[in-house]
Amino acid sequence: DADVTQTPRNRITKTGKRIMLECSQTKGHDRMYWYRQDPGLGLQLIYYSFDVKDINKGEISDGYSVSRQAQAKFSLSLESAIPNQTALYFCATSDPATNTIYFGEGSWLTVV
Amino acid sequence: ILNVEQSPQSLHVQEGDSTNFTCSFPSSNFYALHWYRWETAKSPEALFVMTLNGDEKKKGRISATLNTKEGYSYLYIKGSQPEDSATYLCALTPGTGGFKTIFGAGTRLFVKA
Numbered sequence: 001d002a003d004v005t006q007t008p009r010n011r012i013t014k015t016g017k018r019i020m021l022e023c024s025q026t027k028g029h030d031r032m033y034w035y036r037q038d039p040g041l042g043l044q045l046i047y048y049s050f051d052v053k054d055i056n057k058g059e060i061s062d063g064y065s066v067s068r069q070a071q072a073k074f075s076l077s078l079e080s081a082i083p084n085q086t087a088l089y090f091c092a093t094s095d096p097a098t099n100t101i102y103f104g105e106g107s108w109l110t111v112v
Numbered sequence: 113i114l115n116v117e118q119s120p121q122s123l124h125v126q127e128g129d130s131t132n133f134t135c136s137f138p139s140s141n142f143y144a145l146h147w148y149r150w151e152t153a154k155s156p157e158a159l160f161v162m163t164l165n166g167d168e169k170k171k172g173r174i175s176a177t178l179n180t181k182e183g184y185s186y187l188y189i190k191g192s193q194p195e196d197s198a199t200y201l202c203a204l205t206p207g208t209g210g211f212k213t214i215f216g217a218g219t220r221l222f223v224k225a
Contacts, residue, residue, distance in 0.1 A: 042116065043156075045214075099146070
């Protein structure tokens with residue numbers, strides 16, 4: 001089983017709809033992240049959390065919100081989806097000793 | 113805003129060729145440099161993490177070097193195989209700003225049999 005699990009893996013949604021991407025990890029690390037991948041760009045950080053009580057905005061947080069329900073769970077919400085949020089989304093956790101990042105399998109989101 | 117640059121953007125080689133990619137980063141704010149391999153339809157996986165100037169890491173036919181003073185890292189693949197086809201991501205963990213890792217756009221490698 002994957003150390004970082006994301007659901008759903010693929011979703012098509014309509015403009016204006018609310019959608020949530022869920023993430024859970026079994027690595028036991030406190031740090032969790034949500035990234036977005038657009039073609040030709042590097043992975044862009046949306047939000048990150050260094051522990052259950054800590055939530056921080058990343059480079060591209062506008063239009064997104066997150067919830068850290070437990071050490072192992074970190075969800076991303078698009079309150080009112082728009083077409084330019086169509087992208088591949090990755091949840092991740094990191095080892096604080098090495099800063100190595102462990103990624104989930106990715107969630108393809110299409111907003112039509 | 114810190115920027116991590118990778119070159120080339122893409123590379124086509126023949127099986128058996130050796131190749132290398134470059135990652136450039138600001139030398140003034142450095143904590144760690146990472147390389148990841150990202151195969152199509154999979155998630156990025158860590159190859160190496162390097163923290164010291166002059167570090168060299170090796171895993172099979174793939175190796176990497178680090179120069180923190182001039183702000184660059186090289187990734188080398190010796191005798192490329194079709195299974196090496198992937199996007200190779202470089203990422204910088206800076207020494208300030210909460211240790212948020214910043215990714216380059218990647219080098220896409222195509223190895224033709």
